[in-house]
Amino acid sequence: MTIRLTSLAHGGGCGCKLAPGVLKDILSGMPATAIFPQLLVGTETSDDAAVWRLNDSQALVATTDFFMPVVDDPFDFGRIAATNALSDIYAMGATPIFALAIVGMPVDKLPPATIRAILEGGASVCAAAGVPVAGGHSIDSVEPIYGLVALGLVHPDKLLKNNGARAGDSLILTKGLGVGILSAAFKQERLDADGYAGLIASTTQLNTVGAELAGMVHGLTDVTGFGLLGHALEMCRGAGLAAELFAEAPILLPGVEALARDGVRTGASGRNWSSYGEDVRLPGDLPDWRRDILCDPQTSGGLLIAVSPDKAARVLELVRARGFERAAVVGRLTDGPPQVRVLG
Numbered sequence: 001m002t003i004r005l006t007s008l009a010h011g012g013g014c015g016c017k018l019a020p021g022v023l024k025d026i027l028s029g030m031p032a033t034a035i036f037p038q039l040l041v042g043t044e045t046s047d048d049a050a051v052w053r054l055n056d057s058q059a060l061v062a063t064t065d066f067f068m069p070v071v072d073d074p075f076d077f078g079r080i081a082a083t084n085a086l087s088d089i090y091a092m093g094a095t096p097i098f099a100l101a102i103v104g105m106p107v108d109k110l111p112p113a114t115i116r117a118i119l120e121g122g123a124s125v126c127a128a129a130g131v132p133v134a135g136g137h138s139i140d141s142v143e144p145i146y147g148l149v150a151l152g153l154v155h156p157d158k159l160l161k162n163n164g165a166r167a168g169d170s171l172i173l174t175k176g177l178g179v180g181i182l183s184a185a186f187k188q189e190r191l192d193a194d195g196y197a198g199l200i201a202s203t204t205q206l207n208t209v210g211a212e213l214a215g216m217v218h219g220l221t222d223v224t225g226f227g228l229l230g231h232a233l234e235m236c237r238g239a240g241l242a243a244e245l246f247a248e249a250p251i252l253l254p255g256v257e258a259l260a261r262d263g264v265r266t267g268a269s270g271r272n273w274s275s276y277g278e279d280v281r282l283p284g285d286l287p288d289w290r291r292d293i294l295c296d297p298q299t300s301g302g303l304l305i306a307v308s309p310d311k312a313a314r315v316l317e318l319v320r321a322r323g324f325e326r327a328a329v330v331g332r333l334t335d336g337p338p339q340v341r342v343l344g
Contacts, residue, residue: 066147078121090210093160101136163238175302178256242336
């Protein structure tokens with residue numbers, strides 16, 4: 001009998017993340033990192049990766065990301081997890097150089113061939129990104145877990161952070177929303193073949209274009225477990241700005257609207273809203289299903305780009321030329337206290 005990977009996990013993908021409010025509480029007592037002058041990016045602004053200046057022309061970008069299965073196919077699970085981990089490197093404007101595998105598997109429940117396929121899926125994505133999986137660490141765990149430590153390089157002057165946005169900037173999102181809703185439908189056996197194909201295509205698309213955006217944009221982050229609202233809020237808090245998001249602007253992945261209207265959602269979307277909803281202003285007539293989409297955890301989601309309006313068309317053209325056909329302007333940054341206002 002074939003075991004469904006998702007049946008061995010209590011959550012899946014970036015929906016496994018701790019809720020933003022819980023994470024903030026946990027990290028509140030961490031020691032300050034300001035005493036390390038070479039540390040260009042630490043935990044202060046909840047950015048996508050840590051950055052350490054090596055010399056005048058190189059900075060090391062380091063991140064780690066892992067989660068439980070979002071799909072049952074082991075090769076696809078490996079691909080999704082690796083794509084998601086490498087995204088944090090691209091979201092800093094950097095280029096990956098190598099990766100290490102993080103592997104936790106219930107070896108009493110999964111045959112070696114299944115575990116091997118997960119690793120092969122991750123290695124295939126790293127090969128497509130031009131980097132080796134140079135090692136890693138494995139443990140016997142209750143639930144299947146896979147991901148990467150990813151390392152990259154960037155010129156310190158070309159580093160892109162989530163706190164560089166400026167008032168007046170347009171916000172561009174490069175991928176469609178709804179990964180969490182599609183994955184929830186998959187676990188409920190309500191996702192059709194087209195929906196599954198859309199889920200895999202989106203979550204295995206590398207965000208390589210991030211490394212090309214230096215000098216063109218002011219701020220950059222990727223949209224993952226906290227949803228579009230949560231990661232837009234992180235950008236606002238880092239830059240000391242407010243944001244306006246156009247409720248109907250984000251393009252949705254195929255099948256997402258119908259599923260959302262039918263009440264399909266992840267538990268993480270509710271936890272996300274509970275964590276940051278007090279800093280979000282919604283129009284009174286916004287339906288709950290659309291709010292769920294804005295809070296929906298995006299496993300291996302798109303890049304959220306803050307760019308001056310006069311360069312937005314050029315950036316959109318570049319992003320779409322790199323294969324992100326769903327890229328669209330989804331909002332703008334404004335002066336004001338850090339919060340997000342959703343416009344109907």
